[in-house]
Amino acid sequence: MKKNVRNILIGAALLLVCYSSPVQAQDKPRPEESVIKEPVSLLWVNTYGNIRLTKRLFWVAQTHFRFQEDENTPFAGQIAQIYNRHAIGYLFSKSFNMAVGGVLRVNFNTSDNQYDKYAVPEWRIWHQYQFAMPLSRVMVYHRLRIEHRWAKGFNEDSEYLYRNRYRYMLRLKIPLNQHKLVPKTFYIAPETELIMQSGKPVIDSPMEDLRITTTLGYIISPRITAATGLMYSLGQDLSNGAYYKQKWAIRCHLYFSPDFRRVKNKLPSIHTND
Numbered sequence: 001m002k003k004n005v006r007n008i009l010i011g012a013a014l015l016l017v018c019y020s021s022p023v024q025a026q027d028k029p030r031p032e033e034s035v036i037k038e039p040v041s042l043l044w045v046n047t048y049g050n051i052r053l054t055k056r057l058f059w060v061a062q063t064h065f066r067f068q069e070d071e072n073t074p075f076a077g078q079i080a081q082i083y084n085r086h087a088i089g090y091l092f093s094k095s096f097n098m099a100v101g102g103v104l105r106v107n108f109n110t111s112d113n114q115y116d117k118y119a120v121p122e123w124r125i126w127h128q129y130q131f132a133m134p135l136s137r138v139m140v141y142h143r144l145r146i147e148h149r150w151a152k153g154f155n156e157d158s159e160y161l162y163r164n165r166y167r168y169m170l171r172l173k174i175p176l177n178q179h180k181l182v183p184k185t186f187y188i189a190p191e192t193e194l195i196m197q198s199g200k201p202v203i204d205s206p207m208e209d210l211r212i213t214t215t216l217g218y219i220i221s222p223r224i225t226a227a228t229g230l231m232y233s234l235g236q237d238l239s240n241g242a243y244y245k246q247k248w249a250i251r252c253h254l255y256f257s258p259d260f261r262r263v264k265n266k267l268p269s270i271h272t273n274d
Contacts, residue, residue: 043249
């Protein structure tokens with residue numbers, strides 16, 4: 001008798017699982033074909049500091065302000081994120097450097113949905129490896145950056161979810177009015193960056209972003225460079241990889257690289273500005 005009751009309970013449980021699976025699938029319907037969403041316009045205002053500390057060590061200090069369109073204003077209608085990124089870097093040579101540090105990013109609710117919180121913090125640990133390769137008049141940069149991130153939603157009961165990001169960027173810097181990248185030189189910098197992700201929340205959306213950018217810059221002095229450009233990006237929606245997000249972003253950059261060491265301890269300039 002007990003064996004029959006156990007078999008009945010097991011059969012009922014299996015029927016419940018089989019019945020509930022289609023219902024769950026209907027809650028988040030999957031389209032038959034991939035869907036590319038309408039593009040969103042953004043404005044990024046970024047500062048990049050590389051501060052020389054010793055013969056080989058430098059301090060990375062970056063602050064980013066990112067804005068997003070709203071229904072009335074394109075590009076800069078509302079604040080979307082604020083980044084505060086820091087690291088300690090090491091110069092192996094003129095051609096190679098690496099850095100490791102942390103990030104505090106504040107995410108703001110830019111959707112029309114009402115949540116418990118307007119802004120939430122996101123935490124990251126990051127490390128990167130950059131190669132600078134001269135090619136005739138052109139500088140070629142390869143950058144590999146790996147990020148470990150903890151992010152959560154805007155509801156009161158939201159928990160932090162852990163993900164990894166794997167970023168590879170290829171950038172060229174081409175001088176326009178000089179033969180070299182020296183002060184008073186305008187340059188153009190095409191670049192592309194692929195950002196992949198992994199983690200428990202990442203089920204069918206490994207490609208977070210593909211960014212294609214062209215930037216026009218001006219080297220004001222050996223320590224200050226200003227640049228602005230336009231970026232297009234395409235990436236999968238985290239909750240459903242069948243949906244792709246598009247973005248157009250105007251990006252404005254200020255690079256500064258102060259050196260507080262004594263003159264006798266200074267080395268020739270090393271490519272750390274990107």
